[in-house]
Amino acid sequence: MERLQKYIADAGYTSRRKAEDLIVNNHVTVNGNIVNTLGYKVNGNDIIAIDGVILQKSNIKEYYLLNKPREVICSVSDEAGRKTVTSLIDTKSRIYPVGRLDYDTTGLIILTNDGEFANLLMHPKNKILKTYVAKIDGILNEEDFKKLRKGLLIDGRKLTIDNFKVKALDKQKNTSLVEVTIHEGRNHIIKKLFGALGYDVKKLTRIKYGPLTLDNLKSGEYRNITNKEIKELKNYLIK
Ligand code: URA
Numbered sequence: 001m002e003r004l005q006k007y008i009a010d011a012g013y014t015s016r017r018k019a020e021d022l023i024v025n026n027h028v029t030v031n032g033n034i035v036n037t038l039g040y041k042v043n044g045n046d047i048i049a050i051d052g053v054i055l056q057k058s059n060i061k062e063y064y065l066l067n068k069p070r071e072v073i074c075s076v077s078d079e080a081g082r083k084t085v086t087s088l089i090d091t092k093s094r095i096y097p098v099g100r101l102d103y104d105t106t107g108l109i110i111l112t113n114d115g116e117f118a119n120l121l122m123h124p125k126n127k128i129l130k131t132y133v134a135k136i137d138g139i140l141n142e143e144d145f146k147k148l149r150k151g152l153l154i155d156g157r158k159l160t161i162d163n164f165k166v167k168a169l170d171k172q173k174n175t176s177l178v179e180v181t182i183h184e185g186r187n188h189i190i191k192k193l194f195g196a197l198g199y200d201v202k203k204l205t206r207i208k209y210g211p212l213t214l215d216n217l218k219s220g221e222y223r224n225i226t227n228k229e230i231k232e233l234k235n236y237l238i239k
Pocket of ligand 1: 187204
């Protein structure tokens, strides 16, 4: 849900200030009813018209941050009938995920209908740091740490690890919990990384993407990415 004046401004129709004038002067309808109060909130399913002309939703840029659950595919449709990330977002816009997380990976994924922005984020020259928490089946040792510090060859190409932290070693269960930060976007890269060290990844979650974090979002929950965060992401890419 967002304020009507912001919705109109984000659609590129006019400034937020002028949108407020239109609202209080009875120019704006929501689902056919005049709305002239500034606190009114709307969502992607409402039909907003200005002087009787429907505001085209395709002009409205939408940005969501989803905490993807397991067993959801990062795609707009799936022939095998599996649940898709886009089906978890309540909008009529044609949004799609920026990059992908595996079917069994959970965590932070961005969805948008802003193609230009999505391409910018996915471009290999834009090195966005992404942090994952991986639970692996084994106890990492000094030799592994050395390799992680040095970087590893994955499919013939070096993978640099920007940061890693061991969060827990459970000798009884024979598992390690590791936080890994990388700036690469290759498919299955974290599983391949631990595979190269001889471990299987039992659980994988992405907790950070550039300046964005999951915060308190529960599995399957999502929120709008704010204009401030979009600016932060763009500034992040410039650095
Ligand atoms: N690395 C993986 O192996 N899987 C993901 O989903 C993301 C990064």
